[in-house]
Amino acid sequence: MIxxxxxxxxxxxxxxxxTKLPQFGWMIDSDQRNIxxxxxxxxxxxxxxxxxxIYDSGLVESEDSAHVIPDKPALKSASKYFVHVRIKSNTGEISKWSDSTYFVTALISNIEWRAAFISAExxxxxxxxxxxxLRTEFTVKNKVKEAYAFTTALGLYKFYINGKKVGTDEMTPGWTSYNKRLLYQTYDITDLLNTGKNAAGALVGAGWYKGTMGFIxxxxxxxDQTAFLSQIHIRYEDGxxxxxxxxxxWKGSDSPVLFSEIYDGEIYDARLEQPGWNTPGFEDKDWKAVSIVDFNKEILTAQSGTRVKKVEEVSAKRIFTTPKGDTVIDFGQNMTGWIHFxxxxxxxDKVILNCFEVLDSEGNVYFDNLRKAKETLDFTCKGGEEEYEPNFTFQGFQFAKIAAYPGNTELSDFTAYAVHSDMEPTGTFDCSNQDINQLQxxxxxxxxxNFLDIPTDCPQRNERLGWTGDAQIFCRTASYLMNTYTFFHKWLKDVAADQTPEGGVPHVVPDLLSGKEADDWLLSQGTHSAAAWADVAVINPWTLYLTFGDKEIIKEQYESMKAWINFMQTHSVDNIWNYxxxxxxWVALDAEEGSYFGATPNDLTCTAYYAYSTGLFARMANYIGNTKDYETxxxxxxxxxxxxxxxFFDEDxxxxxxxxTAHVVALYFNLVPEKYRQKTAEALVRLVEKENGHLVTGFVGTPYICHALSQNGHIKEAYDLLLKDDFPSWLYQVKKGATTVWEHWDGLKPDGTMWSPDMNSFNHYAYGAIGEWLYxxxxxxxxxxTNPGYKHSIIHPRFGGGLSYVNAGYKSVYGNLSVHWEQKDDKCILEVTVPHNTSATILLDGAKDVLQADGLQFEKAQNDRKALTGSGTYHIEFVR
Incomplete structure (x- = not known):
């Protein structure tokens, strides 16, 4: 059965x-193998x-069950289309039609915009x-067949029809390089409309567009003026x-939101609420006329998915009093989002909550690492039972100080919401070591x-910017954990949009640093084109290509990638690059005291990344058939x-x-002379031993150090590095009670003191790049x-670290791929599930003898045994 x-x-x-025909892909189920x-x-x-x-492909002879793009039909704006598929397998069986799904079109062309940006400011x-x-009323003349709203803002907005919030999105329209690209959202509002009078309303705030942003x-x-754009398309039953x-x-008015900004939180006075303001019949004679704001609608871009939502609810775990007498709520998890109370x-009466990440060594409130960010919710009661959560801000927090609250506080009065871009979870990992599970x-x-519309560096202090280095370092790990395609696809458009005319890539995207005048060391020295940071322009598309097998991302980002390579070439001297x-x-522990800059020379790290990105770009050029660029x-x-x-190598x-770090990048980027590869790997081992088995790497070396070891015959040393639990190590943070990854290895030092508060985030995912090594x-x-997107997988778990079992899975575009291994005395058990319409090579780590092959044919492969297999679940037992 299929x-x-x-x-x-x-x-x-x-x-x-x-706005154009989607790519189609499907997952196949069967009770048979090798489908x-x-x-x-x-x-x-x-x-x-x-x-x-309106489209029927007929029976197309093809293995393609991903990246299927029909050449027709032409789509109409503001319309819903239904899709289903059936397949034939190599057994000759034809499946039933799949359950149908649908897609909804936005405005196919921006010339269809008739609405204007309006403002109450x-x-x-x-x-x-x-x-x-902002509000208006309108008449629905007849029975509605379907209706869609297209909305966006200069600022942030919430949209309402007849008193109900439209959709579940938050922080819309997100953050892009607004003057080059502004997203708009599409909503099906068919069920919200009534025959006769209807009302539309919007609450608009400053957000990233107008508010105070960046550490400067x-x-x-x-x-300097917020505005809202809305266009509703109604199609009646009569055609x-x-x-x-x-x-x-439209008319406008001030709202109860007296102040709302990304960093500082929100001030809300419920006494100023105007009940029914977004419903028909509301008396708005005292409201003011709106003004028209001129904005280029040609840069409007429809957003089809991965919008920001309240994804998880987290209950308060305890309310306690600190040694200094403050009343504090603990939610038990460092997170990004907000508190509902x-x-x-x-x-x-007032409710004032000051959000923060950690307690100090004495158990008191610690605000210092927030820098200038206030992270405060300030609510004024109107009287009676009320509920509130903020509208246009988010906080990075585990704790909240209750600075004001009428009456007694109860745990049940406070709920936190984790808020981030809505991405499907794809990866699972657990093992016999609970500290590693906590690290995961x-x-x-x-x-x-930190995936709140853009990949940010941190969610708590007055920064929260799209630092390109952090995103590049973590991309592969993120792409195991969640379906990141739409998220990164959206952000990479802004990477390209914000590149300099010469091809330089900004340190942060969207780029709000370039062109600013401020007494700041970074702005004075340059706001673009740092190795490992700017290389996001190449490495992230490459990672998406590997993960999803999709050549479209290469094609779309091709000119951006090429421009970055050419920028480095222009500014290199004898193929050594620095700029x-x-x-x-960055923040390596081998830095000089008080410095953020690690000891590895910039010439080396820059040139290593120059080589790595150039090599990746050449391979991508080859994969899309650009032979000339590949050769060049x-x-x-x-x-x-x-x-x-x-x-960077001497004559010996x-x-x-x-x-x-020097040894790590040379090994992982394949830049070592082959005859010196083992020597270089052994030198790396000695450098780790010199630090009593610890790493001292920063942003450049950390993502690849375990790979550099395990790829070169030092799997034990890689495991040893992972399993260290004293300072500095990944598990040191776990032992200190961390629930997220820290910015610094010593964010909280062994003696209980903190790293300098000017840059000490406790939710900073970069060092979480070890996650990809786990997978x-x-x-x-x-x-x-050569067959990406897990069309052909390589299953090669490496036993070690004293682990007795590992369970892991990844939901690929073809279906669920899973691995379970366990070690019992001398016997190893491996269970593998390979998705249908794919194949895999299974390698048995150090296998001396295969006890149970489950129908597979294993052959010797250096120190392992390997077999080629089709889809299905396999149980294998062997001796190492």
């Missing part, structure tokens, strides 16, 4: 806001019954961050249509805390590699920089570059 278990469109279940699709039939219809399908409001109301405290980075757009007939007070938990929550401000091996950039890679070897094959090596779930 069937389609899931049908995906652009890697999403039901994308809303599509291969031999043909498929795909239908698209404008009704769920598929009467008179004026230029005189440039310095404030209040929230404003710049304001009005994109504009007629209506379009209702925001215009000068209930209160019963008198009009004018911390890595995942680091992702949740202005470099972060190098492959030759350039070889030239850079040769220069690297000549400059020793590296000239005697640091862990790729410990669990052994690896990608075959």
């Amino acid at each position: 069937r389609i278990s899931e049908l995906r469109l652009d890697y999403l279940k039901q994308p809303v806001g599509v 291969i699709q031999t043909a498929y039939q795909l239908q698209i219809a404008d009704n769920p019954d598929f009467n008179n399908a 004026t230029k005189e409001d440039a310095s404030n961050s209040k929230g404003t109301y 405290g710049a304001r009005n980075n994109y504009g 007629t249509t209506d379009i209702i757009g925001s215009d000068e007939t 209930r209160v019963n007070g008198k009009a004018g 938990h911390n890595i995942l929550w680091g992702l949740k805390g 202005k401000l470099q972060f190098g091996d 950039y492959r030759a350039l890679f070889e030239q850079i590699k040769k220069a690297f070897q000549e400059h 094959g020793n590296m000239t920089a005697n640091t862990q 790729r090596v410990v669990a052994g779930i690896e990608i075959d570059e």
Whole structure:
């Protein structure tokens, strides 16, 4: 029996806001092994019954069950399309039609925009961050067949129809390089409309667009006046249509949101609420006329998925009194989001909550690492039972100080919501070591805390920027944990948009540092093109290609990648590259006292990344058939590699920089002369031994150090490094009670003191990049570059670390891939599930004899045994 278990469109279940035909992909279930699709039939219809399908592929002979892109039909704006598929397998069986799914189109062309950006603010409001109301009423003339709203804002917005919030999205329209690209959202509002009078309303706030952003405290980075844009398309049962757009007939008013900003929180006065303001019949005679704000609608871009939502609810774990007498709520988990509370007070009573991450060594409130961010919720009661959560801000916190609250506080009155981009979880990992399981938990929550529309560096202090280095370092780990395609695809558009004319890549994206004047060391030395940071332009598309097998991401980011390689080439001398401000091996522990810059020379780290990115770009050029660029950039890679070897190895094959990171990047980026590879790996082992078995690497070396060891015959040393639990190590943080990953190895020092508060985040995912080693090596779930997206997988778990078992899984575009291994005395048990319509190579780590092969044919492969297999679940037992 075969069937389609899931049908995906652009890697999403039901994308809303599509402007071109999606890619289609599906997962196959069967009770048989070695199932291969031999043909498929795909239908698209404008009704769920598929009467008179507008597209029917017929039976197409093809193995493709991912990345299927029909060349028709042409799509209409503001329409819902239904899709289903069936397949034929190599057994000759034809499946039933899959359950149907759908996609909804946005405006296919921006020339269809008729609405105007409207504002209840004026230029005189440039310095404030209040929230404003906007409203209108309109008539629905007949029975509605379908209706869609297209909405966005200069600022942040919440949209309402007839008193109900439209959708479950938060922090819309997100953060992009607004003057180059502004997203808009599409909503199905069919069920919210009534025949006759209806009301539309919006609450608008400053957000990233107008509020104070960045550590330099710049304001009005994109504009100084918030505005809202809405266009509603109604299609009636009788075939007629209506379009209702925001215009000068709308009215505006101030709202109860007196202040709301990303860093500082929100001030809300419930006494100023206007009940019914977003419902028909509300008396708005005292409201003011709106103004029209000029904005280029040609740069509007529909957003089809991965919007920010309240994803998880976290209950308060305890309320306690600190040694200094403060009342504090503990939610038990460091997170990003906000607090929802209930209160019963008198009009004018206050609730004030100050959010923060950690307690100090004495158990008291610790605000210092927030820097200038206030992270405060300030609520004024209107009287009676009330509930509140903020509108246009988010906090990074585990704790909240209750600075004011009427009456007694109860745990049940406080609930936290983890808020982040809505991505499907794809990876699972657990093992016999509970500290490693906690580390895995911390890595995942680091992702949740910093994937809020863009990949941020931290969620708590006055920064929260899209630092490119952090995103590059963590991309592979993130792509095991969650379906990151849409998230990174969206952000990489801004990486390209914000590149300099010469191809330089900003340190942060969206780039709100370049062009600013401030007394700041970073701005004075350069705001773009740092090795490992700027290389996100190449490494992240490469990672998405590997993970999803999708050449479209290469094609879309191709010119951006090429421009970055050319930038490095232009600024290199004899193929050694360095440029202005470099972060190098940032916050490595081999830095000089008081310095953030690790001991590995910038010439080395820059040139290593120059070679690595150039090599990756050449391979991607080859995979999309650009032979000329492949040959050109492959030759350039070889030239850079040769220069690297000549400059950074002496005549005896020793590296000239005697640091862990120098050896790590040389090994992992394949820049070591082959005859010196083992010597270089052994030198790395000695450098680790010199530190009593600890790493001292920073942002550049840490992601790859365990790989550099395990790929070169030192799996034991890699495990030993992972399992260290004293300072500095990953598990040191676990032992200190961390629930997310820290920015510094010594964020909380062994003596209880803190790293300098100017830069000490306790939710900073970069060092969580060890997560990919857990999946790729410990669990052994690896990608075959020549057949990516797990179309062909390499299953090679590496036993060690005293682990008695490991369970891991990854939900690929083809289906669930899982690995379970356990070790009992001398016998090893391995259970593997390979998705249908894929294959895998299974390698048995150090196997001397195979006791049970479950029908597979194993042959010797150096120190292992390997077998090629098709889909299905296999139970293997062997002796090492």
